[in-house]
Amino acid sequence: MKMSGAKAIVECLLEQGVDTVFGYPGGMILPLYDALHDTTALRHVLTVHEQGAAHAADGYARASGRVGVCIATSGPGATNLVTGLATAYMDSVPVVAITGQVPTDVIGQDAFQEIDIVGMTMAVTKHNFQVKDVNKLPEVIRYAFRIARSGRPGPVLVDVPRNVQTAKIDFYNLSPQCEGEWHLGAGSINLIDEAVKAIKEAEQPAIIIGGGVINAEAHNEIKSLAEHLHMPVVSTLMGLGGFPGSHPLFLGMTGLHGHKAANNVIHNADTILAIGCRFSDRVTGDREQYGAQKTVIHIDVDPAEIDKNVMAHIGIAGDLKKILIMLNERAAAKDFTNWWEVIRAWQTDLEIEVDESRLNAPLVMQNIVEQTKGIDTIFVTDVGQHQMWAAQYLKIEKPRTWLTSGGLGTMGFGLPAAMGAQFAMPDKKVIHFAGDGGMKMTGNELYTIAANCLPIISIIINNQGLGMIRQLQHAFYNKRYTACILPSKVDFTMYAKSFGIHGVNVDTLAEFKTAFRRALQSKQPEVIVVNIASENLVTPMMLPGASLDDYVDL
Amino acid sequence: MKQVLSVLVQNQPGVLVRVASMFSRRGFNIDSLAVGVTQDPDYSRITAVVCGDQATVDQVIKQLDKIVEVVAIQNLSHTSSVTRGLALLKVRANERRTEVLKLAEVFRANVVDIQENSLTLEVNGDDEKINALAELLMPFGLLEMIRTGLIGLTRGDNTIYKCEEIDEND
Numbered sequence: 001m002k003m004s005g006a007k008a009i010v011e012c013l014l015e016q017g018v019d020t021v022f023g024y025p026g027g028m029i030l031p032l033y034d035a036l037h038d039t040t041a042l043r044h045v046l047t048v049h050e051q052g053a054a055h056a057a058d059g060y061a062r063a064s065g066r067v068g069v070c071i072a073t074s075g076p077g078a079t080n081l082v083t084g085l086a087t088a089y090m091d092s093v094p095v096v097a098i099t100g101q102v103p104t105d106v107i108g109q110d111a112f113q114e115i116d117i118v119g120m121t122m123a124v125t126k127h128n129f130q131v132k133d134v135n136k137l138p139e140v141i142r143y144a145f146r147i148a149r150s151g152r153p154g155p156v157l158v159d160v161p162r163n164v165q166t167a168k169i170d171f172y173n174l175s176p177q178c179e180g181e182w183h184l185g186a187g188s189i190n191l192i193d194e195a196v197k198a199i200k201e202a203e204q205p206a207i208i209i210g211g212g213v214i215n216a217e218a219h220n221e222i223k224s225l226a227e228h229l230h231m232p233v234v235s236t237l238m239g240l241g242g243f244p245g246s247h248p249l250f251l252g253m254t255g256l257h258g259h260k261a262a263n264n265v266i267h268n269a270d271t272i273l274a275i276g277c278r279f280s281d282r283v284t285g286d287r288e289q290y291g292a293q294k295t296v297i298h299i300d301v302d303p304a305e306i307d308k309n310v311m312a313h314i315g316i317a318g319d320l321k322k323i324l325i326m327l328n329e330r331a332a333a334k335d336f337t338n339w340w341e342v343i344r345a346w347q348t349d350l351e352i353e354v355d356e357s358r359l360n361a362p363l364v365m366q367n368i369v370e371q372t373k374g375i376d377t378i379f380v381t382d383v384g385q386h387q388m389w390a391a392q393y394l395k396i397e398k399p400r401t402w403l404t405s406g407g408l409g410t411m412g413f414g415l416p417a418a419m420g421a422q423f424a425m426p427d428k429k430v431i432h433f434a435g436d437g438g439m440k441m442t443g444n445e446l447y448t449i450a451a452n453c454l455p456i457i458s459i460i461i462n463n464q465g466l467g468m469i470r471q472l473q474h475a476f477y478n479k480r481y482t483a484c485i486l487p488s489k490v491d492f493t494m495y496a497k498s499f500g501i502h503g504v505n506v507d508t509l510a511e512f513k514t515a516f517r518r519a520l521q522s523k524q525p526e527v528i529v530v531n532i533a534s535e536n537l538v539t540p541m542m543l544p545g546a547s548l549d550d551y552v553d554l
Numbered sequence: 555m556k557q558v559l560s561v562l563v564q565n566q567p568g569v570l571v572r573v574a575s576m577f578s579r580r581g582f583n584i585d586s587l588a589v590g591v592t593q594d595p596d597y598s599r600i601t602a603v604v605c606g607d608q609a610t611v612d613q614v615i616k617q618l619d620k621i622v623e624v625v626a627i628q629n630l631s632h633t634s635s636v637t638r639g640l641a642l643l644k645v646r647a648n649e650r651r652t653e654v655l656k657l658a659e660v661f662r663a664n665v666v667d668i669q670e671n672s673l674t675l676e677v678n679g680d681d682e683k684i685n686a687l688a689e690l691l692m693p694f695g696l697l698e699m700i701r702t703g704l705i706g707l708t709r710g711d712n713t714i715y716k717c718e719e720i721d722e723n724d
């Protein structure tokens with residue numbers, strides 16, 4: 001069929017099963033917007049800002065496992081996507097971004113709103129393209145989706161000059177190609193046998209899971225393996241939900257603000273089985289010490305992660321599911337009773353006592369766990385103290401129900417990502433957390449939420465400051481608080497009200513309980529502002545770059 | 555330690571930038587980078603001389619492998635191979651001209667330009683040979699020197715295309 005390049009893009013998106021795209025128009029992408037006009041099967045969500053569109057596409061992808069799509073115009077539209085793409089890149093999220101570009105005959109002449117977005121995003125995308133020949137457009141869009149999804153997922157950008165969008169081509173539909181299946185080779189099977197042997201020799205083993213488990217949807221395989229071998233499981237920030245949060249084998253989050261019991265388990269383990277995690281510096285602290293005196297078995301989809309940060313004794317690269325299934329078949333259960341006795345003692349001795357004298361974030365999180373029992377929820381956070389409190393106290397039971405910016409730690413991620421998640425999962429209750437700092441960064445997306453009547457509950461942990469910065473200055477800069485105090489010049493409930501969204505301030509746990517119970521019933525967007533003391537600190541806190549048992553005295 | 559990597563890439567616009575920026579972004583040190591088209595115009599070959607311990611070079615190879623346009627990678631240092639670079643050296647040469655020409659002969663360098671006060675030599679070979687000649691020419695007054703990155707091929711009928719086949723079976 002003869003059609004314009006723009007129409008062909010739309011056809012390709014439909015081929016890929018895309019139902020929602022997030023974007024913002026501008027001159028160089030208008031042909032695509034014109035083609036969207038007649039397409040009822042594709043919902044376009046107009047965000048407030050392109051950053052919002054990128055995070056929303058990311059949230060959509062994290063919540064659903066499908067590829068998220070965002071669209072922006074050339075120049076400033078494209079540059080506004082960059083933080084969102086970088087966020088998706090660092091957390092391996094499949095996103096396809098389509099940007100408009102100035103016509104091919106003026107590229108390189110500093111035309112109005114021309115920017116080399118391909119050059120600019122090379123470092124923050126898995127791959128990117130500029131399409132100069134309309135005949136290549138369909139194959140590039142299809143390839144972009146394949147790259148975004150396959151292996152270790154990631155964002156892909158396709159830059160399309162305006163004249164390529166308007167040029168005509170003969171278009172033929174093509175159903176999406178299935179990925180060639182990955183097979184365990186002889187080399188991998190040998191390595192699995194080595195891993196089996198290492199586990200057999202272990203006295204104090206532990207499993208550490210990362211975000212790769214969620215991407216690979218290998219949560220059931222991990223659960224079977226852990227239950228079969230009766231091994232303790234800890235998770236990185238990104239892996240939360242990859243193992244049921246209330247499972248007796250689960251010890252919580254490990255890393256900088258991890259649970260002490262979880263960190264102790266890794267620190268004292270003689271063998272660790274790291275699955276789908278990349279040993280980020282926030283997880284390992286001192287990397288030399290981290291892997292010392294233990295056998296490290298590392299399984300990841302990306303071969304480049306093996307031996308990148310921590311040297312593995314046994315490194316297996318490939319499809320997590322297949323590897324885990326074979327490992328589970330071959331590994332024999334063993335009695336780790338002694339090890340478990342030690343672990344259980346840590347769990348009771350090192351439990352953090354939550355201060356109940358005043359409203360604080362841990363109390364709020366604990367209450368949310370209680371009130372959301374039996375409800376299908378997705379928790380989305382921004383970045384800062386509230387993120388860590390949420391990670392520590394919410395019990396994340398299922399994969400794709402904990403969305404957080406881990407690798408890049410992008411403030412402003414939360415609200416637009418929550419929006420994307422709600423579009424992807426209309427039947428789930430999306431609960432968003434932000435600090436009063438991050439909420440000011442992308443809070444205007446409340447407008448999009450209101451316009452689309454998304455029943456998201458936004459919980460703003462208001463400590464009148466950039467809490468995490470304050471905490472760092474408290475711990476490492478002699479309490480010289482600089483640029484972290486946010487005077488209460490905004491009432492977030494009135495801010496919400498300006499979008500027609502109901503908001504409430506709470507100052508006590510009782511008030512929170514009532515407000516949250518009410519919000520859970522609501523079919524409308526809701527904002528709850530939780531006012532807490534600005535002095536509250538996230539504990540425990542490891543000394544950055546130190547070993548896993550070295551904590552800051554707060 | 556230096557190792558020579560030969561990389562077969564699809565000849566797409568920007569592929570050299572992609573490879574080069576990966577090196578700089580990840581803090582890998584490279585001595586030289588040479589790129590040119592192959593017998594098939596759809597493919598180019600990049601030869602990179604990488605400095606670092608074995609773990610670093612292994613990581614370089616894995617990171618290269620993640621670049622979409624990279625088709626195959628061969629470590630020339632791990633197989634028997636020939637590597638060559640080309641250098642042009644402009645030397646001051648008036649009264650000691652014959653000495654310079656003698657040296658050129660020993661190194662099988664060609665004289666490509668000769669003037670009253672200078673002459674320019676062209677020499678090819680591996681890094682060591684070029685370095686040796688440059689050092690010997692220094693006392694005469696080495697006015698300028700320019701060299702290409704190293705390129706190389708394995709000896710025998712082994713080719714990079716065989717690496718590609720192995721890759722696909724894995």
Ligand SMILES: Cc1ncc(C[n+]2csc(CCOP(=O)(O)OP(=O)(O)O)c2C)c(N)n1
Pocket residue numbers: 382383384385386387409410411412434435436437438439461463465466467468469
């Ligand atoms: C875009 C961006 N800028 C700066 C930072 C550095 N940073 C990390 S946490 C934080 C403070 C966050 O404050 P707030 O949003 O109020 O959350 P809180 O820590 O108080 O829970 C800052 C500024 C960041 N992570 N992202």
